[in-house]
Amino acid sequence: MATGVLNVRANPSINAARIAQVFLYRSYPILGISADGGWFLIELRDGRTGWVSARYIYRVDHSPVPVVQAASSNQSALPNIEVAGVATAELKIRVFPRTGEQIGLVPNGALVRVLARNSNGSWFYISWQGVEGWVFSPYIRLTNGRVIDLIVR
Numbered sequence: 001m002a003t004g005v006l007n008v009r010a011n012p013s014i015n016a017a018r019i020a021q022v023f024l025y026r027s028y029p030i031l032g033i034s035a036d037g038g039w040f041l042i043e044l045r046d047g048r049t050g051w052v053s054a055r056y057i058y059r060v061d062h063s064p065v066p067v068v069q070a071a072s073s074n075q076s077a078l079p080n081i082e083v084a085g086v087a088t089a090e091l092k093i094r095v096f097p098r099t100g101e102q103i104g105l106v107p108n109g110a111l112v113r114v115l116a117r118n119s120n121g122s123w124f125y126i127s128w129q130g131v132e133g134w135v136f137s138p139y140i141r142l143t144n145g146r147v148i149d150l151i152v153r
Contacts, residue, residue: 008050011070012039017082019050020144030059032068041068083114083145085124091140093133097123104131114140116153125153 004024009016012034022028022044031049032041039051051070086109093104097118106112106128116125117137124137137147 006052006056008042008044008052009039010050012036012041012051014053016051018145018149019048020044022052027060030057030061030065032066034070035067040065083142083149084111085114085126085140085142085144086111087135087139088141089139091135093126093128093131093135095133097125097134103133104128106135111143112140114142114145114150117147117150119152121147124150 005021006023007018008020008022010019022042028042028044030040031043033039033054034041034051038054040054040057041049041051043049087106088108090108091106092102093106095101095103106126110128112135113127114124115127115132117123118125118134122137123134124140125132126135126140
């Protein structure tokens with residue numbers, strides 16, 4: 001069964017964090033190849049770089065690409081993150097997934113790590129500038145990953 005979606009990893013390993021996904025029939029510049037030839041380093045549309053498995057790539061240009069060490073690649077703004085999002089409004093960070101004690105404030109447009117969700121997905125547990133807590137999920141637009149990828153906390 002083909003899904004039409006390919007995971008982009010922070011490092012050339014199936015165990016590395018997924019930082020993005022790319023879709024079938026889209027082209028991305030290839031910046032390098034892993035030493036074992038099993039992974040390509042690509043440039044995403046937003047300028048970040050990540051690794052994709054060579055077994056799922058069809059190259060139209062077969063010119064040589066340099067061998068790249070994982071440590072030297074330009075990692076995403078949030079390295080090793082499974083799920084990330086952007087605040088679409090100013091958000092109060094709370095101790096519990098409900099209104100109550102506020103422990104921080106996320107400005108509109110801030111990029112946050114999304115670590116977990118509550119059972120119905122109405123609240124996300126996030127990390128932003130060293131503060132971890134709950135925010136109301138309708139005001140977070142996911143940029144990497146999906147709600148289903150989050151653990152329930």
